[in-house]
Amino acid sequence: MEINFHGIGLSCFLLLLQFLNRMEARRGLGPGEQDWGYVEVRKGSQMFYWLHYTTANVSAFAERPLVIWLQGGPGIASTGTGCFEQLGAIDIDGKSRESNWVQHVNVLFIDSPVGTGYSYVEPHGRYVENNTQIALDLVTFMKSFLIRHKKFESVPLHIFSESYGGKMAPEFALELHYAKERHELRCNLRSVVVGNPWTSPLDTTLAYAPYLLQLGIVDQDGYASIAAVAAELAASIYAGKWLHAMEQSSKMQEVIATYTGGVFLYNTQRPVRLDDDYRYGEDPQLRDFMLSNVTEALGLTHMPVWMAQNATVFIKLGREILKPAVHIITKLLDETQLRVGVYSGILDLLCATPGTVNWINRMQWRNKHKYMTAPRLPFRINDVLEGYQKEGGRFSMFWVYRAGHLVQQDNPAAMAHILRTITNFG
CATH class of the missing domain: 1.20.5 (Single alpha-helices involved in coiled-coils or other helix-helix interfaces)
Incomplete structure (x- = not known):
């Protein structure tokens, strides 16, 4: 945009400057100011984001950290499942969510990989076929995002994820660190956190039989x-x-x-009926809500249709899904100063906690001895035991009671404790 300031008085100039500074903040759906849009991360590959500025009682949003939320799948939309079923300010009934994260921090939902949710691939574009490309796309996105939202360059940045995000988020954090070291962008990246992670698929799979036997299932x-x-x-x-x-x-x-007899993979203690057909991120009610309320509110009716689960994304990554990513976490711990966190709802079968503990115990990094010798402590909320945590050598592990694959849904009080412990908001 080119603006001619000749002849504009000082007061008018200041008003115009204030307007331009506020252009990024808009009203979307739910409380508080928001911003959303697309970034072309590769030719014909468009990535969508939805930023929710914190509604905390602060004088400026930059007083609180920025948390990126990446969904699993791969191919489940952060803007749908993450925002409206887990941690956004409102749910799909339009009701306020008491446990929402926006009241504490700025939250950035990104539909990744391209082709997920509102993100899309044009006919001449390409889907990703490996996790490195996912990470590089996200770095390209961040370069553009931080140009548009320069105030976030100095704000503490934390990457949170769950499930397959346990493979995407660490590599994204590593590539973002490398880009920062090359002076390709400025950001204040502090941590990466993976929840019920699919980080080592083999360890997870080998844990199924003993886990089910020990539970009596x-x-x-x-x-x-x-x-x-x-x-x-x-x-x-x-x-x-x-x-x-x-x-x-x-x-x-x-x-x-x-x-x-059909135990619920995402929470072995959740009551399920024979006709229940739950698919992660594919609730028909959520899909209807996104296609009507959200698409209209964000002015995206002319854009490609929001997709709850893009099968093409999953298929293209077929050779990648069962590969481990533990070595990426090791690099983060050895080559950066970032904090790495893992949390696990102990009732999850899909990414069973014993498998996660196994790959953590086997993982080697320079300061592992600090983690291994650290005490494993219980954490309580309102005098109720909610889980355990162990921290040392810039690595943290949280075991969460009364929670399965979706910790934020099953035990939001414990998840709030993890969020505060990692980000130190407020």
Whole structure:
């Protein structure tokens, strides 16, 4: 934009400057100021973001950290599941969410990878096929975002994620750190946090049989059958047969359903009925809400339709989904000063806590001894035991009671404790 200031008085100039500074803040859906839009991260690949400025009682939004939220899947929309089912200011009934994060921090929802949610790929564009490309797309996005929102350059930045985000977020943080070191952008990145992470798929899968047996959900026959499929899957992973391993992963879920009578993968203690068909991020009610209320409120009716789950995103990443990302976390701990956090709802089967603990115990980094010798402490909220935490060597682990795969939904009080511990907001 080119503006001619010749002949404009000082008072008019100041008013115009204030207007330009406020252009980024708009009213979307829910309380507080917001901003949203697209960034072309590669030719024909458009990434969508939705920024929610904090509604905390502060004189300026920059007094609170900026938290990026990345959803799992891969292919589940942050703007849908994250915003309206987990941590946004309102839910899909339009009611205020008491446990929302916007009351504490600035929250940036990003629909990643491209093709997810409101993000889209034009006919001449390309989907991603590996996690490194996901990370590089997000770095490209951040360069553009921070040009538009320069005040966030100095604000403490934290990346939170869950599920498959346990692979996306660490690599994004690492590439963002590298870009910062190359002086390609300015940001105040402080931490990356993964929740019920799919960081080491093999460790997760090998934990299924013993976890179910110890909970009494399967007997010895069920244990043996599930362990046998896990062994086959492990052999495929060791052989680098990634697509075959994906097929065995689907078989694993079928065997689990057979021997458990259909236990709920995302929370083994949640009551479920025979006709319940829950799919992560694909609630039909959420889809209807996004296509009507949200799309209209954000003025996106002329844009490609919001997608709850883009199967193409998942398929394109088929060879990547079962690969481990533990080495990326090791690099973060050894090559940067970032804090790394892991939290796990102990009732989750899909990314079972024992598997997560196994890869953490096996992971090696320079200051691991500080973590291993640190005490594992209980944390209580209003005198109620909500879980345990262990911190040392810039690494933190949180075990969360009464929660499965979706900790923010199942135990928002514990999740608020984790958010405050990591970001130190307020």
